[in-house]
Amino acid sequence: MSDERRKWHERLNVTLWTLIIPPTVWAGHFLFSYLWAAISCAKEGAFAKFPTLFVAGTVLALAIILLSGWIAHRQTGMRGDSPPHDEGTEIDRLRFLAKSTLLLAGLSFVGVLFTALPVVFIGDCR
Amino acid sequence: MAGGVLAVSALVLTGCNRHQSALAPFGLEARSTLGLTVVLTIGAAAIALAVAAIYVAAARAPEGRLSHKGGMRLVLWLGAIIPTVVLTALLLWALPAMRPLPAEAGDLRIRVEGEQFWWRVAYRPPGAPPLFSANEVRLPVGRTVVFELAATDVVHSFWIPGLAGKMDMIPGRTNRLVVKADKPGTYRGVCAEFCGLSHALMAFDVIAMEPAAFDAWLAAARTAPPRPQDRGAALFAREGCASCHAVADNGTRDIGPDLTRFGERLTLGAGILAPTPENTAAFIRDPHRFKPGARMPAYAHLSEDEALALARWLKRTSPEEGR
Structure with missing residues (x-):
């Protein structure tokens, strides 16, 4: 592996902090959805006919999750160390974090979709 | 087979109770909820059986038959992709049932x-x-x-x-x-x-x-059943029943149940007793025996005969009845 290629990966390195991006976005979207529904029902008495803010927020959340999933996916493909595997190495740690981020991104993507679907179907304050 | 057993037991249970059961629907919403219940129950049983079958097959497979890669692929498909698709489909199917029925001003x-x-x-x-x-x-x-x-x-x-x-x-x-x-x-x-x-x-x-x-x-x-001015009427007035109950225009509806069409009701005491004059009389004399904590005071000082006369008067649906 050339030094130049290694640098490109290092710049996008997943860490424990980037690991929590997809679930945090999911949590934020969840909170935003419920607050938005509660506030529009309390203030307006009804959902907006075309909830622009809600659609934009959902698209943004999905985009961030997709992006972190894609970055993580690129890094799961990194070549591991050669045997013997006697101790944890930096590259092992990176590959593990990348795989975890990828799985969390998948879960969060579905989570955001499931949170958004009721708005499409119900659209009622009761 | 589990599905069949469930369907049969649902039918049997429905046979037991047709008047108060979500398994015996008589309205749109309960009907769609029952549909969801049946599909979810049968689906869950089928999935449980399938998982058990895969488990048995894996445990009995001869050595070397299963590969790590195949196992991981199984986990990916059966553990993540298919559940996600199934849950999404169920959500899309069930969400419309949560929509309230439309109502109009004239309803x-x-x-x-x-x-x-x-x-x-x-x-x-x-x-x-x-x-x-x-x-x-x-x-x-x-x-x-x-x-x-x-x-x-x-x-x-x-x-x-x-x-x-x-x-x-x-x-x-x-x-x-x-x-x-x-x-x-x-x-x-x-x-x-x-x-x-x-x-x-x-x-x-x-x-x-x-x-x-x-x-x-x-x-x-809208027309209250005619009640004679007999002993029952006199007792109703003497005991001050009208300060909590209404019979036609006599009395208040803000405290106790309206008794105008009491005689027509199928039960006594909010669904707990057979609507006989005897039960009504017993309820008047000691409501707390049947309904602990009820706000109605006991009229234990009424004789059984008086309570029965009052009950018969309350239960009247026509002038001829209860003579």
Whole structure:
């Protein structure tokens, strides 16, 4: 592996902090959805006919999750160390974090979709 | 097979109880909920069996038959992708059932207020004065009805299992429950939120009627059944019953159940006793024996004979009856 290629990966390195991006976005979207529904029902008495803010927020959340999933996916493909595997190495740690981020991104993507679907179907304050 | 067993047991259970069961629906919402229940139960049983079968197959497979890669692929598909697809499909299918039925301004509204431990009922047909009743709800089949649900003391919950899901009755606010019955018959509703000592004794009769019969009943119910000025009437006045109960225009509807059409009710004491004059007399003399915590005071000083005369007078639906 050339030094130049290694640098490109290092710049996008997943860490424990980037690991929590997809679930945090999911949590934020969840909170935003419920607050938005509660506030529009309390203030307006009804959902907006075309909830622009809600659609934009959902698209943004999905985009961030997709992006972190894609970055993580690129890094799961990194070549591991050669045997013997006697101790944890930096590259092992990176590959593990990348795989975890990828799985969390998948879960969060579905989570955001499931949170958004009721708005499409119900659209009622009761 | 499990699905078959479930379907059969559902049928058997339905056979046991047709008047108060979500398995014996007589309204649109309960019907769609039953559909969801059956599909989810059978689906869950099928998935449990399939997982068990895969487990057995994996445990019995000869050595070397299963590869790590194949196992990981199985986990990816059966553990992540297929569940996600199935859950998404179920969500898309079930969400429309959560949509409230549409109601229009011209639909019949029935206001029901929960009290410890009975139900105050007011029919509010469009463009007509309200009709008051208690502990019984009549519905026209095939028409949309809007229940306006409220409470005056504690939180109750209005639940007619065969008609729709339950809806809380909360002091200080009015909840709306839109229903449509689709099968005439006599059913039962209950309080589904613990509300005090006699919570479990707080029920009501639900009578789903053909629309023409309902309209006829509603028109006829506006005329109170004639009651003679006999001993019962004198007792009703002497004991001050009218300070809590209304009989036609005599009395108040703000405290106890309206008794104008008491004789027509299918049960006594909010769904707990057979509506006989003897039970009514016993209830008047000692309500707390049947309904612990009820607010009605005991009229133990009435003789059995007096209580019976009062009960017969209350139960009158026509001048000839009860002589």
